[in-house]
Amino acid sequence: MPDATPDTAVPRRTALDAVHRALGATMTDFAGWDMPLRYGSERDEHHAVRTRAGLFDLSHMGEIAVTGPQAGELLDYALVGHLSALAPGRARYTMICAADGGILDDLIVYRLAEQEYLVVANAANAQTVLDALGERQAGFDAAVRDDRDAYALLAVQGPEAAGVLASLTDADLDGLKYYAGLPGTVAGVSALIARTGYTGEDGFELFSAPGDAERLWQALTEAGADAGLVPCGLSCRDTLRLEAGMPLYGHELTRATTPFDAGLGRVVKFGKTANGGRFVGREALEAAAERTAASAPRTLVGLVAEGRRVPRAGFPVVAADGTPVGEVTSGAPSPTLARPIAMAYVDAAHAEPGTSGVAVDIRGSLEPYEVVALPFYKRQR
Template sequence: MSADPSPKKTPLYDVHQDLGANLVDFAGYLMPLRYAGETEEHRAVRSGAGLFDLSHMGEIFLSGPQAAAALDHALVGNISPMAVGKARYTMITAPDGGVLDDLIVYRLADQTYMVVANASNVAVVRAALVERAEGFDTAVDDRSDSYALIALQGPDAQGILTRFTDAPLADLKYYAILAGRVSCGGTTPHTPRGDGAASPDDAEMVDGVDALIARTGYTGEDGFELFVDSADAVKTWRLLAEVEGVVPSGLSARDTLRLEAGMPLYGNELTAETTPYEAGLGRVVKLDKPGDFVGRAALEAAAQTPPGRRLVGLVARGRRSPRKGYQVVTSDGTPCGVVTSGAPSPTLGKPIAMAYVDSAVDATELAVDVRGRHEPVDVVALPFYKRS
């Protein structure tokens, strides 16, 4: 009998339904694509704060005396020197150097690490880590179903979250994590949103919830990602969603935010057929770290050979948006690349895209074949947007 193909529900599924979210199957989960509208949600994150359900992401723990050594062998990054409470962006590659997933590794304790994987790749990453950890004194434990992940992103995120925790958020640096408690007990009373979000039970919320609070995100803004027990997801979400100005935000806004920030998406800019060097992310490959790691030989060779293509930014001159899979052409119509991500940019007010183009092409003006018409685009450096 085949496995049930139905998409899974995150612990916040009922909340999304109550908010009238447009739910779609994404990476095997029913996820909110949008609530009121992606442009409003996008702009809320840029100017105030947006709230995201990221519970589809995977959390895989490695613990034991040789956990760091196992990760050094399994991943392209140098994990051993990380201090407790720090995080690192890295990748797991196949032996041929192709990217299997991009990851964030958090060091939670001296012998405990949490690897956060993209939802579509959790099974692949888990299997690879189990295989690559053989022979090391470490345990690999997939706790993805035990955790909910809620992100509060935007310039107001610190001020908002500070109202509900005594954790020293002001001292928490970018790409760092701490264990804290989120509670409304003893904080400044918050103003109900009045938009249909249910009110939490006061007694329940005074007790608070334990959370791993990371200063990380995928929007190009300041913000926090809260890892909480799945059973605590609803009350944590409702606590933050009731704050005036916090806007529930879906996958569409998250995609345009990360696109403006020039952040790669697995399946678009990163694939098993793409090396970190092609993606302009060779800096995450630590060839100077001691010992061998999976993919080292192939990546050493790739580092010595200029890639045949490069990832660039494109800004459309017209109103038609380049989309994933559209062909990039030179001024004379010669194909020279392909769009990996594209959408209208709410911040720039014009369509933008990321694309791989042949390295031999260094023109500052190209075109994208948009349904049979060659729409002119300007080639620009990434990212399109960087917060001040």
């Protein structure tokens, strides 16, 4: 389960708050929002997404509109990706970094039209991203707008997701590629339909007006009844993304981590030519790329337990002689593998898949683990 952000303020509630409470959801304060953690068994919710379909409320995510003749050039400067090259109707995973190369957040950017982009930030970092884009906006013929109150975000994920959604829309779902989006109507509700997700399964994320969220939720629930669709909370979303080897900000990605440290240097596009090739953090990221190429840094790997004890973020990874060789970033019981799993940064000498003889120090007990390649789970296509 992602770490909740401590906050003395009253948590915000999504447009579906009453629906979640009527369903008996266990609610939690997450990044300043009151969100459903689970509705019943998080293991059952997890298995539903892997085998049938699950329905999520993700309205806590932070939407930021970037518009204008130089919107693409602004994003090329502000982010590490080449967003001006993104075709309308497509989406891209990218990051926003500080001048020293540290990751401020990982993002999905949708190009809605020639001069219109939608940047989707993690809830805990939305204000940071908004502020950074505003600061980096100077000199560009583009506008940055906080659209967090303009959207509700629902996700339907799992092997039956396409069939459930197809029964409610005439949008061309078969022609909608992964990391693409198109405007459409779902159960009479106007929405941006995106083939994106954070579960390792096929699925869709639906951006609608908050006032339409309950109608959309109920329509998806009814349409998915025969397919076994169930409501799902943040807890199973975390185990799903962990099995799929997807990084989580605050765990695998941090302000002290560069994309190259995280093994995600591919998202940094040094070859983009807008703004004379300048973008925030370029010099630091070039240096990080050189360091990574010159020496073997710690590598993000998967760990699978031989026993039943579950590692948690921050637990040390040690060699057979007890020497520290890494640190766990995320850990949980895997419902799919039926064993505890973890992601961890470990020294290169211990990062080869199949490596045994490493252990996780779980409160003073050295529990044996095997190093495996990520992801732990990959769906059959």
